[in-house]
Amino acid sequence: MRMGSVLSRTPVTAAADLDISTGATASMDFTKPRYTPMSRRRRIYEGKAKVLYEGPEPGTLIQHFKDDATAFNAKKHQVIEGKGVLNNRISEYVFQHLNDIGVPTHFIRRLNMREQLIREVEIIPLEVVVRNVAAGSLSQRLGIEEGTQLPRSIIEFYYKNDQLNDPMVSEEHITAFGWATPQEIDDVMSLAIRVNDFLSGLFLGVGIRLVDFKMETGRLWENDLMRIVVADEISPDSCRLWDIKSSEKLDKDRFRRDLGGLVEAYTEVAKRLGIMSEGERPQGTGPVLVKG
Numbered sequence: 001m002r003m004g005s006v007l008s009r010t011p012v013t014a015a016a017d018l019d020i021s022t023g024a025t026a027s028m029d030f031t032k033p034r035y036t037p038m039s040r041r042r043r044i045y046e047g048k049a050k051v052l053y054e055g056p057e058p059g060t061l062i063q064h065f066k067d068d069a070t071a072f073n074a075k076k077h078q079v080i081e082g083k084g085v086l087n088n089r090i091s092e093y094v095f096q097h098l099n100d101i102g103v104p105t106h107f108i109r110r111l112n113m114r115e116q117l118i119r120e121v122e123i124i125p126l127e128v129v130v131r132n133v134a135a136g137s138l139s140q141r142l143g144i145e146e147g148t149q150l151p152r153s154i155i156e157f158y159y160k161n162d163q164l165n166d167p168m169v170s171e172e173h174i175t176a177f178g179w180a181t182p183q184e185i186d187d188v189m190s191l192a193i194r195v196n197d198f199l200s201g202l203f204l205g206v207g208i209r210l211v212d213f214k215m216e217t218g219r220l221w222e223n224d225l226m227r228i229v230v231a232d233e234i235s236p237d238s239c240r241l242w243d244i245k246s247s248e249k250l251d252k253d254r255f256r257r258d259l260g261g262l263v264e265a266y267t268e269v270a271k272r273l274g275i276m277s278e279g280e281r282p283q284g285t286g287p288v289l290v291k292g
């Protein structure tokens with residue numbers, strides 16, 4: 001398997017629903033706070049749980065985390081106050097650590113309680129799911145009891161297309177329809193394995209079992225060179241996280257399965273990771289101290 005290759009620019013098929021063109025990112029000063037007031041920002045894309053705005057420099061975007069929770073392709077929808085703030089903080093933590101250990105991501109830095117500065121990438125229209133323990137759609141599809149340890153980690157690909165309900169696809173589909181090249185699939189799988197190793201260890205250390213997670217990737221162009229980076233978010237919205245002792249669910253299944261207590265569960269994850277102190281509230285608009 002080839003790791004993090006840098007390829008010459010080649011024509012690529014347009015990404016699916018998140019159609020973001022790329023721009024040069026060299027020699028930018030990201031330390032300067034050059035915010036555009038919310039009202040004057042250009043909105044690039046609005047998804048179910050996030051909005052992307054034009055960033056302060058070419059090749060950057062602002063990723064804004066909403067409080068909206070959706071499931072079953074948005075058939076179920078609820079606004080859960082504090083969720084966006086928690087996901088912003090948890091995803092920042094994960095992406096910053098991935099950057100630090102040399103796993104490339106789109107993340108630059110957090111701007112405020114709900115927003116982060118990211119590099120603009122060309123999203124590869126695939127949801128990459130890594131599973132360590134049987135749960136969710138795998139359990140349903142193959143009749144394997146939830147909680148069964150899998151013989152090894154399994155990587156699956158789903159085509160990002162809401163109208164089709166994100167169908168599962170094989171590498172054959174991906175290359176035949178031009179969503180990614182064989183080399184890019186190798187790179188995506190290498191990233192997925194590295195992210196899984198990092199996340200599994202991170203959560204194990206705080207008493208949480210990483211059952212599975214979904215990640216997205218994008219092409220980052222730097223001059224005429226391209227590399228694949230981890231994009232979107234990694235948070236309890238996109239992971240299954242079970243408390244090791246009690247097996248309590250600390251993820252979006254609390255919403256999908258009407259278990260309640262979603263904000264409490266996400267707050268517990270944030271606290272265990274040391275992101276939020278005991279007294280800190282996730283509700284985003286109040287005068288809460290922003291660290292770092």
Ligand code: 5GP
Nearest residue numbers: 129135136137138212213214237238239240
């Ligand atoms: P499953 O295929 O079992 O429904 O999901 C596997 C894993 O991927 C779970 O951790 C789930 O949260 C995540 N996942 C799959 N599809 C999506 C999606 O469209 N959005 C989010 N946020 N997570 C997803």
